[in-house]
Amino acid sequence: MANEKILDLIIIGAAAAGTTASIYAARRNLDFIVITKDIGGEVALSGEVGNWPGVIKTTGFELAQEFKKHVESYNVKIEEGWEVKTLKKEGNIHIVSTENSIGEKKEYKTKAIIIASGIHPRHLGITGEEEFIGKGITYCTTCDGPLFKGKNTATIGAGNAALESALMMAGIAEKVYLITKYTDTKKNNGGFPRGENILIDKIKAMKNVEIIYDANTTEVTGDGMVSGIKYTEHSSSVALAKGETKGEEKTLDVQGVMVHIGMIPNSDFVTCGKKNKLGEIEVDLKCATDCSGVFAAGDVTNIPYKQIAIAAGHGVTAALSAIDYINKWEE
Secondary structure: OEEEEEEEEEEEOOOHHHHHHHHHHHHOOOOEEEEEOOOOOOHHHOOEEOOEOOEOOEEHHHHHHHHHHHHHOOOOEEEEOEEEEEEEEEOOEEEEEEEEOOOOEEEEEEEEEEEOOOEEEOOOOOEOOHHHEOOOEEOOHHHHHHHHOOOEEEEEOOOHHHHHHHHHHHOOOOEEEEEOOOOOOOOOOOOOOOOOHHHHHHHHHOOOEEEEOOEEEEEEEEOOOEEEEEEEEOOHHHHHHOOOOOOOEEEEEOOEEEEOOOEEEOOOOOOOOOEOOOOOEOOOOOOEOOOOOEEEOHHHEOOOOOOHHHHHHHHHHHHHHHHHHHHOOOO
């Protein structure tokens, strides 16, 4: 379905960057819409949040709900449940083609675009992984962790998301294994190079959490549901210290596997705007891409730190830049 009306702005995504941008756009009385598969994105799937200014402690889900309430207070039109499939530029007009889960299509014309589509979880790419998704494997501990009450679980990863996952599961599961590919050295920040020290210290104090260092997960096993994982220790120093052969395969009996090994930007639909080798949209200090009228904000960009507060600030910058562009726009 085509809409011939030319909007001022389309914001793609409704997590921290997208909702913040929409608030600024609404306050400037722009004629715009927000297009998003869901509200909150990865923010809504986060666990405990203790670094959002003004709120000592909350959860990602609760914070996402507050984002939604704030946006709705401005009567912003949100096209929820729709996914942007393609972007096309004709002169100074951008054409945004969308589709929902049942195959319905909509097309919009706009002067400017802010891409705030965020990121999604990276998969391990090992034997058994795809087979057991939803059958013991999850990429969202906050969502599915409570399903494994009293069971044995393994969290795989070496960043804050993995540490937060293991902390949450320590209060739910009987036994938690935390598997990191790094060695327990000062250079590697105790096995978690990208982790915050306060989280690392908490994890190492947990009696029912066992950290497995220098490990490479190789397979997920089970019969209908996950029953175990296999891994190898790939450092000769670790193996020799234990009197073992480097690369010896080991098995852990677990019923739940939480994968937190990084994120991939949701940028496949972006053809107008340069991307780096990771698929992140490259932006300047004003969140502008190299495609006139297209701005990007938050985790989908090449911004170096993926944090909720930073994404929100990015959303402000992108909105103000888009407003400046729209003020000078000529067909």
